[in-house]
Amino acid sequence: MKGFQVKRLDKNDVSVLYPAGFLDAHTVPQFESALSELVENGRYKIVVNFKDLDYISSAGLGVFMGFIEEVRNNGGDIKLCNLSDRVYKVFDLLGFPALFEIYNQEAEALEKF
Amino acid sequence: MTKKLTRHFLLIAILGVMSVSFLFDWGGLKNLGLFNLLGYVHEGLSVLVIWLVYLYLKSLHLFNNKNVQYNLKLIVINLISVYVLVFALKLIFQPQFVTIGFPPQTNDLKTIIYSNLVSLIGLFSMVGFILALRNLIFYKPKKNTRIYFYSSLFFLILTAILTSVLKAPLDLSFSGNGIYNNGTFVLTLIFLFLLSLRNSWITYLSRKEKLYYTFIAILILWGVSYIFDYAYELPVAYHSLAQAVFINGSWFFLFFYTLTSLIYLMLQLPTARIFERKMQEVSSLQNLTRAISVEMDTNKLTNLITNMIINVTGSHVSWIELLNPHENRLQVLATKNLLLQDVSKLKNGALKQLSTQILNDKKTLVLNELTTAQKNEYFQGFRSKINSLVITPIIGAQNQFLGLLYAGKSSVLGFDPDDVNLLEAFANQVAIALENADLLQKSFERERLEKELQIAREVQMRLLPQTLPQLKAYQLTTETITAYEVGGDYFDFIPRTDANQLGIVIGDVSGKGTSAAFYMAEVKGIIQSIARQNHSPAEILGYTNKVLATSLEKKSFITLTFAILDSQRHQLKFARAGHCPLVHFKAKNGQIIYHQPAGIAVGLDRGQIFKDSLQEHLIDIDLGDVLVFYTDGLSEAMNGKLDEYTEVRLADILKQFADQPVEIIKKRLIEDVFKFVGDHHLHDDLTLILLKRIE
Numbered sequence: 001m002k003g004f005q006v007k008r009l010d011k012n013d014v015s016v017l018y019p020a021g022f023l024d025a026h027t028v029p030q031f032e033s034a035l036s037e038l039v040e041n042g043r044y045k046i047v048v049n050f051k052d053l054d055y056i057s058s059a060g061l062g063v064f065m066g067f068i069e070e071v072r073n074n075g076g077d078i079k080l081c082n083l084s085d086r087v088y089k090v091f092d093l094l095g096f097p098a099l100f101e102i103y104n105q106e107a108e109a110l111e112k113f
Numbered sequence: 114m115t116k117k118l119t120r121h122f123l124l125i126a127i128l129g130v131m132s133v134s135f136l137f138d139w140g141g142l143k144n145l146g147l148f149n150l151l152g153y154v155h156e157g158l159s160v161l162v163i164w165l166v167y168l169y170l171k172s173l174h175l176f177n178n179k180n181v182q183y184n185l186k187l188i189v190i191n192l193i194s195v196y197v198l199v200f201a202l203k204l205i206f207q208p209q210f211v212t213i214g215f216p217p218q219t220n221d222l223k224t225i226i227y228s229n230l231v232s233l234i235g236l237f238s239m240v241g242f243i244l245a246l247r248n249l250i251f252y253k254p255k256k257n258t259r260i261y262f263y264s265s266l267f268f269l270i271l272t273a274i275l276t277s278v279l280k281a282p283l284d285l286s287f288s289g290n291g292i293y294n295n296g297t298f299v300l301t302l303i304f305l306f307l308l309s310l311r312n313s314w315i316t317y318l319s320r321k322e323k324l325y326y327t328f329i330a331i332l333i334l335w336g337v338s339y340i341f342d343y344a345y346e347l348p349v350a351y352h353s354l355a356q357a358v359f360i361n362g363s364w365f366f367l368f369f370y371t372l373t374s375l376i377y378l379m380l381q382l383p384t385a386r387i388f389e390r391k392m393q394e395v396s397s398l399q400n401l402t403r404a405i406s407v408e409m410d411t412n413k414l415t416n417l418i419t420n421m422i423i424n425v426t427g428s429h430v431s432w433i434e435l436l437n438p439h440e441n442r443l444q445v446l447a448t449k450n451l452l453l454q455d456v457s458k459l460k461n462g463a464l465k466q467l468s469t470q471i472l473n474d475k476k477t478l479v480l481n482e483l484t485t486a487q488k489n490e491y492f493q494g495f496r497s498k499i500n501s502l503v504i505t506p507i508i509g510a511q512n513q514f515l516g517l518l519y520a521g522k523s524s525v526l527g528f529d530p531d532d533v534n535l536l537e538a539f540a541n542q543v544a545i546a547l548e549n550a551d552l553l554q555k556s557f558e559r560e561r562l563e564k565e566l567q568i569a570r571e572v573q574m575r576l577l578p579q580t581l582p583q584l585k586a587y588q589l590t591t592e593t594i595t596a597y598e599v600g601g602d603y604f605d606f607i608p609r610t611d612a613n614q615l616g617i618v619i620g621d622v623s624g625k626g627t628s629a630a631f632y633m634a635e636v637k638g639i640i641q642s643i644a645r646q647n648h649s650p651a652e653i654l655g656y657t658n659k660v661l662a663t664s665l666e667k668k669s670f671i672t673l674t675f676a677i678l679d680s681q682r683h684q685l686k687f688a689r690a691g692h693c694p695l696v697h698f699k700a701k702n703g704q705i706i707y708h709q710p711a712g713i714a715v716g717l718d719r720g721q722i723f724k725d726s727l728q729e730h731l732i733d734i735d736l737g738d739v740l741v742f743y744t745d746g747l748s749e750a751m752n753g754k755l756d757e758y759t760e761v762r763l764a765d766i767l768k769q770f771a772d773q774p775v776e777i778i779k780k781r782l783i784e785d786v787f788k789f790v791g792d793h794h795l796h797d798d799l800t801l802i803l804l805k806r807i808e
Contacts (some may be wrong), residue, residue: 022755055755058745062623062668065717069667094672094691095713098726 006034014045014113016106020052023060032063039067044076047109051082056090064100077101079109116172122168127162133230134158138352139222147207156277159353160270166236167243174245181252181314184245189329191245192336195238199344202227202234208348216280216350216357228348235345239363244371252314257307265304273358283358294358301362309369312377317392320385323378330375337368390425394535397421398542405546411435412742414546415447418539423449426532428520429694430497432459434468435507435516441467441743443516452496464491467504468517475514477505479533481526501527504539507547515547569630570595573602576630576637582606582615584680586808588775589647592783594746594799596771601629602798603636603669604745607644613681616644616653619742619802620673620692623714626699628669635661636671636715650688651729654715658690662719674742679735683806684771685732685740690715690723693745694762698767700737705764708732739771739778739805746799750786753793775803 001016004027007018015038019031038046064078071078081103082089091097103109137155170176178184181217206227219225243266250258261448273295276283283298284291318326341364350357381388401421408414419431432448445459471478474719480487480502492499499521507516518540522528574595581589591604601622609616618640640659648656653675661671674695676687687695691714694707710728717723734740741763750758766785770778780803786799 006666017641057749058621059623062670065670066668093709094670095711095717095726098711098713098722099717 006031008028008034008038011045011110013043014047014110015043016047016049016110018049018052020054022055023053024055024057025059028060028063031060032066035063035067039070042074044071044074045113046071046076046078047106047108048080049082049106050076050080050084050087051106053084053087056087058090058094061090061094061096064096068099073109077113079103079112081106120169120172123165123172127165127169129615130158130783131164131229131233133163135225138225138229153278154469156274156353156355159277159355160274163236163240163270163273163356163359165242166758170237170240170244173789176241176248176728179248179252180791181249181318184248185326185329187245188242189333191238191241192333192340195234195340195344196336198234199231199723202230210347212347216354217347224348225349228352231344231348232352236356236358236504239360239367242367242414243363246308249314249370250311253311255311258311258583261304261307265301265308268301268304269359269362272301272362273355274360276505277354280354283361286796298358298362301795302365305366306363306369308366309373309591312370312374315374315377315381316388318385320389322383323382327378327382329376329435330371330378334368334371334375337364337371340364390531393425394538396506397425398538401539405542405549411547411550412446414550416545418543419447419449420593422518422520422536422539426520426528426535427522428527428530429523430499430519430521432456433507433516434459434519435513435547450497455495455497458493458495463493463495463517464504467491471504471517472514475506475508475512477503477533477537479503479528481528483525497521500525503528503533503536505533505536507540507544509544509548515544518543565627569627572630573633574632577604578606583610584615584678585784586680586683586806587678588803588805588807590775590779590803592779592799592801594783594795596746596795596797602743602746602800603633604800604802605637605640610645610647611679613679615678615680616640617676617678617742617802617804618644618673619744619800620671621744621746621798621800622671623669624666628666632661632665632669632671635664637672640675644675649729650677650686651727654688654690654712654727655724658715658718658721658723661715662723665716670714672714672745676742678804683734685734686729687732688712688727688729691717693743693748694760696741696743696763696767697732697734698739698741698764698771699735700739700771701735703768703771705767707760734806735808736806737771739767739775739803741767742802742804744798744800746795747786749797750790750795750799751793752790758789762789771805775805777807779803 004019004021004023006020009016009018017034021027023031035046068078079101080091083102084107088102091102096102101109101112103112115296134155137151137158142677165537175187191233206223208219208224208227209221210219219228247262250262272283272294275297276526277293279290281289281291281294283295285295285299287295291709315323319493341361345357345360345364349360401418404417405414408417415435422428424430430450431450433446434448436442437444445456448456449461449740451459467478483500483502488499500523502519502521505518506514507518509515518536520528520536577593581591593602593604601624602620604619607616607618620636622632636657639660640653643656644653654673657673665671670691672692673690674687674692676685677694678685689695689706689710689712691712694709697706697708699706708730710730712727713723715723743763747763748758748760762785766782767778770781
């Protein structure tokens with residue numbers, strides 16, 4: 001079974017999500033609920049740290065699109081960091097670098113808020 | 114037909130024998146000598162008449178109805194008719210008997226006629242009583258009922274014969290000859306008494322009927338106790354001792370039975386209400402179980418249940434609140450006798466505190482004496498008067514909380530433990546019903562989804578081109594392999610206004626199922642409508658994005674590659690909206706080039722970013738070059754170790770077989786993909802377009 005977990009750490013007014021394992025069509029609802037929890041609590045400054053993510057399918061990317069508009073309208077953003085080559089390739093293929101800020105290190109992402 | 118004939122014959126026989134018997138009386142023959150032989154003949158005829166009357170009445174439909182009320186009515190009519198008839202006969206014939214010895218005597222013709230008529234009436238009436246009582250006794254027959262019934266009839270007839278032979282009165286004296294006929298008479302009475310205890314029909318009467326029948330039974334008992342003295346004693350005894358005994362015996366039977374019935378009725382009066390309640394409970398639970406097995410509509414079921422609660426427990430108001438699992442909120446349903454204002458108060462959570470308490474305890478709450486404070490707290494401003502309230506939780510098979518069942522009465526102390534038990538039983542039934550309905554709903558849902566997927570799959574298949582365009586100097590082949598779930602792969606070929614050009618499009622709609630198939634149809638429509646004109650790939654993709662971005666769901670996107678092949682200039686101009694790279698095998702040096710111009714997927718941005726990011730590439734195609742368009746079903750095909758197939762493996766196959774015709778390359782490539790995934794089935798659709806320049 002391809003496992004997936006997502007942890008959350010709040011660093012001041014920025015929340016960092018740590019998805020781990022496989023993010024595909026089957027596990028994406030878990031990640032989606034983690035994001036929607038943040039949005040519901042009005043925490044619009046979000047960093048997603050992919051250091052523990054082994055795999056993301058193209059279906060897993062849609063979830064970001066579901067929230068980005070609302071987040072940005074509320075003065076926040078979703079910034080991505082620590083993408084492995086394999087994960088970055090999927091983002092890159094779909095053109096996400098044109099839509100999202102992507103950083104190598106979490107600290108850089110945090111700084112940009 | 115024969116039955117009818119038999120009946121007519123019986124009636125004629127009765128009248129015939131009675132006439133002969135009358136002649137005996139009239140001529141005084143029965144008291145003449147010859148050892149009183151003619152008297153015996155006369156009594157024999159009398160017994161025969163009893164038997165014939167019994168057979169005749171038994172053959173009538175009148176006495177073949179087991180219905181209790183019907184038979185009780187027969188008895189009453191029978192009794193009243195006898196009084197009326199005998200009264201009339203007494204007026205007409207003015208009978209006079211000499212009552213010094215036994216049996217009574219007379220020489221008066223009018224009295225003789227009167228006696229004969231009264232005897233006949235008596236026989237019909239008494240046999241009628243016996244048959245009606247028989248129907249009541251056999252309402253719930255037990256093992257010995259039939260034996261008792263026929264034994265008592267047998268001994269009664271035997272007593273009648275013995276009495277007429279011995280001419281000893283039935284005074285229960287047991288002296289002299291009287292020992293025989295009195296002995297059999299006692300046996301008759303014992304059996305009749307045993308039969309009189311068979312009044313089980315009374316148990317199942319409703320409370321009202323029991324009360325009503327008690328008064329009727331008193332009147333009948335009074336009527337019965339006088340009828341023998343009033344109508345039969347003298348005339349029948351004069352006419353025939355045998356018939357007198359029979360009438361006397363059956364009168365005892367009628368009297369006993371009326372008496373025991375009255376006693377039974379009176380004994381059951383105090384428990385009638387409880388018994389009726391229990392009967393109602395049993396039948397309502399039965400009805401409910403039956404209803405649950407056929408009725409799957411939750412609204413109808415809950416309505417049925419609140420109706421039953423009102424009827425069976427005598428509650429004034431009742432309603433059900435069901436937990437809505439999606440909103441985690443109680444929903445008010447099936448309110449009975451509650452005014453709309455009160456219902457809206459309930460919907461606003463008037464009883465929230467109580468329901469939370471029960472939700473935690475999972476136990477029934479009985480509030481039999483609501484204090485003023487409680488009423489003010491829970492029922493502030495309620496129009497319905499509620500002074501006692503029972504709330505029962507509805508608990509499912511997995512001990513999960515499904516809802517609450519409420520019953521309220523306007524009186525204080527309205528609910529006894531029986532009511533509470535019953536309400537809990539109802540709550541259990543509701544739980545079963547809800548779970549049944551839920552299971553059914555789920556299986557419907559699954560079936561519907563499967564059907565939907567099948568339709569989506571069919572739609573998707575019909576959207577793909579069914580024939581390949583013929584190209585000069587190029588070989589073209591395609592492949593679509595569908596996974597178990599419906600994917601959103603799409604490809605198409607669009608002829609251009611310039612006959613040397615061919616539009617090639619490949620794409621993948623994110624998400625699966627029906628929505629993917631619909632988006633695909635939309636993409637096809639948009640592209641078909643503009644791709645024929647002289648637009649560039651970037652313009653076509655930009656327009657597609659503009660149209661689709663507004664209608665696509667936020668989470669959905671579509672990757673697309675649009676290419677225009679110019680088969681005269683041997684060039685391919687293409688743009689890529691987030692789709693997999695174009696894999697290019699160069700025959701000249703055996704190298705693989707991955708063409709991945711910038712571009713974001715359709716639907717991710719509404720306008721400017723999409724346009725700005727989109728780049729167009731122009732590729733020269735040399736002789737022997739192979740171009741491969743594919744979807745991520747190929748590059749992301751996964752094996753058991755969760756490795757992906759990737760473009761690298763695709764490139765290896767291309768390098769090995771690029772000199773072969775495209776059909777062979779395709780065959781080898783697909784073989785290799787399936788070898789790679791092994792037992793790990795494809796989880797997404799896989800689409801391939803192979804293009805090779807051969808001239």
